[in-house]
Amino acid sequence: MIISMTLELKDIPGQLVLALEPISEFQGNIMGVVHQHEEKTPRGTIPVQVMFEIEQSRLAELTERLEKSGVRVARVGEERLRSSVYVILIGHIVHSDMGDTIDKIDSTGFAEVVELSLSMPGIDKPSSAYLVINAVSDRELDKALDILRDVANRKELLLIETIRLNSGGT
Amino acid sequence: MKTVRISLIGFGAVGQGVASTVLSKRDFLKKQGIDLRFVGITDSKGSEVDENGIDLEAAISRKKDTGSVATGDMTALEIIRNVKHEIMVDVTPTNIDDGEPGLGNMLSAFGAGRHVVTSNKGPLALRFSELNEAAEDNGLFFRYEATVAGAVPIFNLVHEALAGNTVTGIEGILNGTCNYILTRMTEERMPYKLALKEAQELGFAETDPTYDVGGIDAALKLVIIANSIFGTGATYHDVDVTGITKITPEALELASNNNSVIKLVCEAVNGTLKVAPRLVPKRHPLAVGGTLNVASIQTDLAGRITISGKGAGSIETASSILSDIIYIARHV
Ligand SMILES: NC(=O)c1ccc[n+]([C@@H]2O[C@H](COP(=O)([O-])OP(=O)(O)OC[C@H]3O[C@@H](n4cnc5c(N)ncnc54)[C@H](OP(=O)(O)O)[C@@H]3O)[C@@H](O)[C@H]2O)c1
Numbered sequence: 001m002i003i004s005m006t007l008e009l010k011d012i013p014g015q016l017v018l019a020l021e022p023i024s025e026f027q028g029n030i031m032g033v034v035h036q037h038e039e040k041t042p043r044g045t046i047p048v049q050v051m052f053e054i055e056q057s058r059l060a061e062l063t064e065r066l067e068k069s070g071v072r073v074a075r076v077g078e079e080r081l082r083s084s085v086y087v088i089l090i091g092h093i094v095h096s097d098m099g100d101t102i103d104k105i106d107s108t109g110f111a112e113v114v115e116l117s118l119s120m121p122g123i124d125k126p127s128s129a130y131l132v133i134n135a136v137s138d139r140e141l142d143k144a145l146d147i148l149r150d151v152a153n154r155k156e157l158l159l160i161e162t163i164r165l166n167s168g169g170t
Numbered sequence: 171m172k173t174v175r176i177s178l179i180g181f182g183a184v185g186q187g188v189a190s191t192v193l194s195k196r197d198f199l200k201k202q203g204i205d206l207r208f209v210g211i212t213d214s215k216g217s218e219v220d221e222n223g224i225d226l227e228a229a230i231s232r233k234k235d236t237g238s239v240a241t242g243d244m245t246a247l248e249i250i251r252n253v254k255h256e257i258m259v260d261v262t263p264t265n266i267d268d269g270e271p272g273l274g275n276m277l278s279a280f281g282a283g284r285h286v287v288t289s290n291k292g293p294l295a296l297r298f299s300e301l302n303e304a305a306e307d308n309g310l311f312f313r314y315e316a317t318v319a320g321a322v323p324i325f326n327l328v329h330e331a332l333a334g335n336t337v338t339g340i341e342g343i344l345n346g347t348c349n350y351i352l353t354r355m356t357e358e359r360m361p362y363k364l365a366l367k368e369a370q371e372l373g374f375a376e377t378d379p380t381y382d383v384g385g386i387d388a389a390l391k392l393v394i395i396a397n398s399i400f401g402t403g404a405t406y407h408d409v410d411v412t413g414i415t416k417i418t419p420e421a422l423e424l425a426s427n428n429n430s431v432i433k434l435v436c437e438a439v440n441g442t443l444k445v446a447p448r449l450v451p452k453r454h455p456l457a458v459g460g461t462l463n464v465a466s467i468q469t470d471l472a473g474r475i476t477i478s479g480k481g482a483g484s485i486e487t488a489s490s491i492l493s494d495i496i497y498i499a500r501h502v
Binding site: 086087088090091117119121125126127128129130158160161162163164 | 341412416417418420421423424425427428430432435437439446447448449450451454456
């Protein structure tokens, strides 16, 4: 699961490392850190937002460890996959190991193929697939699309992307 | 009454469309105080030249009856250089290898002090900057509304009506043949080859369709847009092009089940030029059907503006050419 955690650090050096180390130790995959130096809490601590992927079973243990080391865990929330895009792939999708393609996206931790419809008209004919990909944010979605573009390119599949709905806006 | 003399180089579908449109608008033009006088008309076999003005009706019938407008053998370049006139209208075939004969016609026209109006994409897609400079250096008008999206006034809209705006991006469907094929494949669940055959039988697609279905024609138009609106100096080789030949009826059905259609979309955004099949939501203004063309222009002041209309046809294309001619006639 993807977790967004707000931590409160004491305003002394070395605190960020103290907070991030346990996450890695528990096999968490850190995706983003937002450090707000200017925004002190009334308690004089500095809030930091960390986004990471971790096994659900290890979350409680991690929180406990953080608290013990003096890092206050102010908020823990599951991050939903908020950005979504759909694409169509055409070509010899089955021969080209679709599972592998989906794994590549799912294994990023920040994006996931949540829907797949496949249409196969005949054994030698090209198949068509409709895919929906969700990601935590537009930026991560772009990264997932990059993976797909690369796979499509190498496997000679035609990738049909959606038009940009707000392109070039200012 | 202001007399504006014109040479018409090329007398095919568009050339004859221009002639018959000018004929049918004679009264309107008279009211505007404009007398358009055609002093030279050419096709591939020869030409007719008359400094007092060619009888357009007779020229059209002669072309229909004999296959040629020719009454003499003066060449296009000789007419452009030696017969006195104000506007050279080039409606010769598009050639994307070297732009000829259009490129030579246009450069000679600027050299001889003639304004240029054209529907011929080749020279503009290959040598836009050079042509534009030749026009500017000689203080002449260079108008090419008909080169992109036929009747749809994209350049007028951006340069005249939207003057003062900064265009930040353009997306469009600029090839009617591809749009027709994709529309038919969607509506009838037709395979690509069958839809192409139908388009050929209806005269929308050439016997050699690669130029359309390979996305080349759309890319040429995108290059002209990029040059005219963004001044990028781009050429055909700067466009990332994917055609529609691999689109399956199944893909169109999958798209349709999810409220989308697949269209061959041209896109000029953030300095990149791309022509590729794209998913477009059914209710989006870009989702026009049949042979229609559409352009959606994102601007800083006006926001997004979308116009659509007929991208080809002899009279429709002549509409843009006539509008360019009248623009020049009013300004000289
Ligand atoms: N048709 C459309 O709807 C449309 C729309 C937008 C833009 N355009 C563009 O407009 C241009 C004209 O299209 P079109 O449909 O009218 O083509 P077309 O019917 O093939 O006409 C081309 C004309 O040019 C003549 N020609 C060929 N080589 C020539 C030469 N070296 N010198 C003088 N004349 C020459 C041809 O002579 P012959 O008559 O003796 O063959 C013909 O009269 C093309 O560049 C096309 O891409 C067309």
